Amino acid sequence: MKTISVLIPCYNEIDNVGPMACAVTHEFEEHLSNYEYEIIFIDNHSTDGTRDKLRVLCADDKHIKAILNAKNFGQFNSPYYGLCQTKGDCTILLCCDFQDPVSMLPRFVEEWEAGYQIVCGIKATSKENRIVRGFRTLYYRLIRKMSDVEQIEHFTGFGLYDRAFVQLLHELDDPTPFLRGIVAELGSKRKDIIYEQEKRRAGKTHNNFYTLYDAAMLSFTSYTKIGMRLATIIGFACAAVSLLAAFVYLVLKLCFWDMFPAGSIPVLLAVLVFGSLLLFFVGLLGEYVMNINTRVMNRPLVVEDERLNWE
Known part of the structure; x- marks a missing residue:
């Protein structure tokens, strides 16, 4: 039976x-x-x-x-x-x-x-x-x-x-x-x-926000690669845009010094945007690292x- x-x-x-x-x-x-x-x-x-x-x-x-x-x-x-x-x-x-x-x-x-x-x-x-x-x-x-x-x-x-x-x-x-x-x-x-x-x-x-978030991150970091791929792609794109903006700004400053006054607000906004992206992807990277760390410790x-x- x-x-x-x-x-x-x-x-x-x-x-x-x-x-x-x-x-x-x-x-x-x-x-x-x-x-x-x-x-x-x-x-x-x-x-x-x-x-x-x-x-x-x-x-x-x-x-x-x-x-x-x-x-x-x-x-x-x-x-x-x-x-x-x-x-x-x-x-x-x-x-x-x-x-x-x-x-x-x-x-x-x-x-x-x-x-x-x-x-x-x-x-x-x-x-x-x-x-x-x-x-x-x-x-x-x-x-x-x-x-x-x-x-x-x-x-x-x-x-x-x-x-x-x-x-x-x-x-x-x-x-x-x-x-x-x-x-x-x-x-x-x-x-x-x-x-x-x-x-x-x-x-x-x-169940609460923490337990639901924990479940979501466990499945996300165990079965997807898109987080790190997005970090690489967006990081590359932001770097390219930043270099292009810096080059354009240099040319305008050299050629039209009096007509193109310096301003701190655009620079501040750029720092906030790129800083936020950086923090987000560092946090996402941390989730993957924590997942790896837990597996390496191999506790019961x-x-x-x-x-x-x-x-």
């Missing part, structure tokens, strides 16, 4: 972990009864009592396991590490806030049995803020156009991954993994299934504090 692992990353989800465990268990009992299963919560150092709730759930049900992180290791490292710890013939990854429909699990498994190694849930529509979704859509389209690697729009990681792909993730040994990009770049035999993203069942989102994805229900 095949075994399916269900990985559920969580952080401060005390009101959701219990109902989520019940919902997943119900799907297996009603629609996937011919499979063995394990439900794995990986907690990213919650501070609201979620860890105590997980201890109770694990004590009551042998199918439920938990990994408790020693600290918060970020929104990408923790799920990726959890995927690498699963032992099922396939692994389904979904969020703990019920925005990913638990009812889609049987459909994912059906497509997997049909021969697909990866089944991705794509947010065709969403009940989230329209402005936020608009910015997300714009970001996905920009990354897709700028990247040499195929990018999957409105894919958050919700989906099913065959054991062979999970083993590939384990072998990559990437200290700063970006799962969405890895799936698009290395995933084969992929099936995309659209769904409507629901609102949170309880609690509040932990996660440091565990405790495991529950693991043999």
